[in-house]
Amino acid sequence: MRILLSDGAGLTARQCATLLSQAGHQVEALSPEPVCLCRMTRKVRRVHRVPPLGEDPFAWLDAALSVASARGADVLLPVQEQVTVMSACQDRIEAAGIATVVPDFGALARVQDKVSAYQTLAGLGLPQPSSAVVTSPAEVTRFPVFVKMPIGTASAGVRYVSGYQDLEGLDLSGGVLVQEPVNGPLVMVQSVFAHGSLIAFHACERVREGARGGASHKRGVALAAVREHVAALGAALGWHGALSADVIDGRFIDINPRLVEPVNAYRSGVDLVGAMLAGSSSPASQPGVRTHQLLLAVLGAAQHGGRRDVLRELGKALLRTGDYRYSTEELTPFWSLPVLAASAATLMNPSAWRYFASGATTAYSLTPEAWRQLSSAIGRELPGERGRVTACPN
Secondary structure (H helix, E strand, O other): OEEEEOOOOOHHHHHHHHHHHHOOOEEEEEEOOOOOHHHHOOOOOEEEEOOOOOOOHHHHHHHHHHHHHHHOOOEEEOOOOOHHHHHHOHHHHHHOOOEOOOOOHHHHHHHHOHHHHHHHHHHHOOOOOOEEEEOOHHHOOOOOEEEEOOOOOOOOOEEEEOOHHHHOOOOOOOOEEEEOOOOOOEEEEEEEEEOOEEEEEEEEEEEEEOHHHOEEEEEEOOOHHHHHHHHHHHHHHOOOEEEEEEEEOOEEEEEEOOOOOOHHHHHOOOOHHHHHHHOOOOOOOOOOOEEEOHHHHHHHHHHHOOHHHHHHHHHHHHHOOHHHOOOEEOOOOOOOHHHHHHHHHHHHOHHHHHHHHHHHHHHHOOOHHHHHHHHHHOOOOOOOOOOOOOOOOO
């Protein structure tokens, strides 16, 4: 099949492209950036320029459908936050003769923003850290806490607050989520549903943190209780497509209505991307499989250290020592252009990690204003009723 990825800039897009190409599919991608990860691999045949999602989600959709029709795409596959407008306008995509895999917008709206996700999990009795929705600093009575704005991508809109002085400058009037910290390793949970039925599941622990909190090293883990909780969430929402979560000590700290970095799952025996396309069940994953992303590790070394830390990271990867000893690469090999470029840039100027780490996120981020545009255009108030979409701009 000819598959058009909704994003070509992020780590998830690059990983999906590799798995889809290995499965024999022709892969193309969309990106507002002239230089992105999917341009740096032969796994992707073409990358097409589109407007940024965060500026106008409907302009992005118009461009995406134009490219998909012109290129004869069989599937427009959501791999980042474009899933929001694709879910809202699923009828438009299907009317163009293009398949996709997205949840009903009413279900997506119940987990897309952090306040709604908290309320959804609480309503189902699923475990979370001690949390509350507040509208003023006076309502924050315990510290430290994480203050989470309703909409934010890749830790954007999340602030660690140790006292009232840290709340200065934050607009809480619209309602934000305040959540107490939880101790323990972060576990990334990934799942795929077919109309409410769980068909694929995997969980992996973040062994080491890379740039901007991303996982540079992962290890597959078996979490039967979390699997049951995810299955209950998807069943209650009638979910269709990918659903991911971050969990600490068995408690949900974040929900993502999309796919996230599927290679560790694939190495562990679970083909999340294949399950999305086929709608069929995948076998249980094998725990203990270790994978890494050298690109994230190099950027993380530059962010948290300096030139020596970058050199040390490259040396361990080249000699396959430390965390690299029993681990396989998820994304880009040592001599790939992205790793070489990031290594050279951060060795010259460690602060260059910001360029590499932030560029991809801005390409696919759903901004608060874009979420308001999307919700307003389909007759939804935020916060408010979360129901089926009744109209989508043509």
